[in-house]
Amino acid sequence: MQPPTRQTKSDLERVQRRAGYLFILPSFGLYAVFVLAPVILTFVLSFTYYDPMVGSRWVGLENFERFFTGDRSLQIFWNTLCFAIFAVAGNVIVGLLLALALNRAMPSFLLYLFRLAYFLPVIIAAAFVSIVWGYFYGDDLGVINYYLTRLGFAPVHWLTSSRTAMMSIIIMDVWKNAGFFMIIFIAALQGVPKSIMDAAIMDEPSYWRRFFRIILPWISPVVFFAIVYASIGALQVYESIVILTQGGPGDATRSMSIHIVEEAFGSFEIGYGASVSVIMTLIILIITSIQLLASRRWVRY
Amino acid sequence: MGPILIMKTKAAKRWIDRTIITFMAALGVVMLLPFAWLFSMSFRSPAEAYKMPPSFLPPSLDFKNYWAVLTSSIPFLQIYWNSVEVAVLVTLGQLVTCTLAAFAFARLTFPGRDSIFFVMLVGLMFPAQVTIIPIYLGFAQVGLLNRPIGLVLMYLTSSFGVFLVRQFMRSQPKALEEAALMDGAGYLKIFYRISLPQLRPALSALGIITFTQTWNYYFQARVLLEPQRAMTLPIAMDLLRGYLASGNLSVVMAAMSMAVLPVILIFLLAQKLVIEGVTMSGIKN
Known part of the structure; x- marks a missing residue:
């Protein structure tokens, strides 16, 4: 057998x-x-100097050195981090506020409409909405400046001044992406057990103190995930900037992704472009592994 | 005293609810203004394009600007067709490759299964920026540069898709599949006849995410597709703007309206699926 x-x-x-x-x-x-x-x-x-005719030559860390010592590349590096920090903060905070506002009983057709309004920008290509926003932000013929001047304010150089251009791009990014985080946070808020909510209402009559003391700690793993996820996306920012400002005025809004494309495919500095993309990937890997480590701790806790 | 107090707070709570909902409705309208402007602009006559105040409702339903896009010097129909071709082929391809792999990862045992799965998951962490240079150089060598089909090949599978379908499959009972195995059915038949029909929710979510994502690709397309006839819609928009904007804003917006239409239609028809899908693609960890 x-x-x-x-x-x-x-x-x-x-x-x-x-x-x-x-x-x-x-x-x-x-x-x-x-x-x-x-x-x-x-x-x-990223460790080579690449020449399409001759082939590649090993240059060690030269490309990385060039990135971290050049004035221009350092500004681009700083631009990218600056965009990431403010866009992430804006998206997560606005997303959370929207979620708190919508996390209440309401007729289902209203919920459908709210989701439509707040989520539609998320799924339309940044390339498309940036063009529309480009006209909204126009100096003389812009929609926003038209209303500003009608209300008696001075027009703003949304995209043409190096002091405001990055902020304008961040505002558009928050308009576009906050709805995504809103949906995630609504799901998280609905996951808070009713017993905890009831106890919280007894303990903390003040809404905001209740929020900071009890609800926020409860959903903190989701908030943390949202921050990491938003950072990964923000570090890659490309088309919204290319379309709104082409990286200008000067280098005021140039991001690492734009730099990679310009160097690798514009100037054919393949090796250098590769090293910039490696730096970007390493930052993303570090952020992701921090999240993995932290979430493991949270689970144990 | 007690019940009155409770009634009072209940009334207060209802009042707060109403205020917040009203405020959110107003904000929601503001959120939609750029889209309203885009559509209404596409119906404005060229002479009125820059006239202020801006309009957020179409003044008339005159499709002249749409016709102007189609007859312009830019091969708009070819570009539109490229976008459709890329998005449809990528979506179909991913549905096939991801489901096949997910079936193996969820239902079969073979040496190295978990480590291979892990290696595929690592792919979620690499941005397009870190793969584009070698792909560009490789495509240049084999003649795939400046051809939409190259973009299709790049995205015929996705780590995320494999992961999504595998997770879903693991939540399904496998009794039917085991019974079929006992009856001597082959794995391909089990996959096709029994597993696939159960996967419908996961597949529609994956299909919708993949389609919208592919429709919206910009970075990759901009690097790989240079000539006008090879472009997809997102990169062609910039081109249209350059060509036409000085002359006619309304025409650019007519082109835009056509470009965003498929995604908006999908969203209106399957809002719940889209939102679930897109959020799932976020919560992949």
């Missing part, structure tokens, strides 16, 4: 193994070609 059963069992295992590899082959093959291999190649390229 024993040998035949083992035979069929190992047969089954063999068939299953073969099926398993065949099923993942298309996906893993494409992944290896279009993600894994390019990432590894970019890391290698």
Whole structure:
């Protein structure tokens, strides 16, 4: 009895193994070609000077040194961090406020309309809405300045002054993305157990103290996730800036992504462009691993 | 005293609720103004394009500007077709490759399964910026540069899609599949006949996210597709703006209206699915 059963069992295992590899082959093959291999190649390229005619030459850390010592690249680095910090703060805070406002009983058609209004900007391409906002932000023919002057205020150089351009882009980014965080926070708020909410209402009659003492700590893992997720997106900012200001005035709004494209494909500084993208990836990896470590601690807690 | 006090606070609470809802409605209208402006502008006559005050409702339903886009020197229909082709092929491709892989990761046991899955998950952390340079160089060598099909190939699978479908499959009972296995059915048949029909919710979510995401790609398309006839809509918008803006803002907005239409339609028809899908794509960790 024993040998035949083992035979069929190992047969089954063999068939299953073969099926398993065949099923993942298309996906893993494409992944290896279009993600894994390019990432590894970019890391290698970042240590080289690449010349399409002659081939590449090993230059060690020269590209990275160039990035971290150049005045221009440092400003671009700072621009990107500055955009990320303010856009993330804006998106998370506004998203949370919207969620608190909408997390109450209301007729379902109202909920549908609210979701429509606040979520629509999230799913429309930044490339499209940036063009519309470009006209809203116009100096003389802009929609916003028209109303400002009608109300008796001085017109604002939304995109043409290096002091305000970055802020204008951040405002548009918050308009576009806050709805995404609102939805996440509504889900988190609805996950707070009713017993805790009831107890909180007894303990803390003041709404805002209740929020900071009890509700915010309860949803803090989600808030933390939102911050990390928003940071990863914000560090890659590209099309909204390209369309609104092309990185200007001067270099006032140029981001790392724009720098990568201009250097690698405009000036054909392939190695240097690769090193900038490696730096961006490393920042993202660090932020993500901090989240992984922290969420592990939260779970234990 | 007691009941009166409670009634009072209840009335107060209702009043607060109403105030907040009214405020949110007003804010919601403001949120939608850029879209209202875009559509109404697309119906304004060229002469009135820059006239103030701006309008947020279409003055008339005259499709002249739309016609002007289609007959302009920019190959708008070709560009539109490129976008449709890329988005549809990528969506179909991902549905196939991701479901196949997810089935293996969720239902089959084979050596190295978990480590391969982990390696695929790591892919979620790499931005497009860190893969684009080698892809550009490779495409240049094999003749895929400046061809929309190159963009399709790049995105025929996604770590996120595999992860999403696998998670969903693991939440489903596998009794039926085991029974079919006992009856001697092959894995392909089990996958096709039994697992696939159960996956409908996950697949529609994945399909919708992938379609909108692909429709909106800008960074990758801008690097890989340079000639006008190869462009997709998001990069062509900038081109249109450059060509036409000095002459006619309304025409640019007519082009924009056509470009955003598919995504808005999907959203109006399947709001819940879109929101669930997009948020799931966020909460992938």
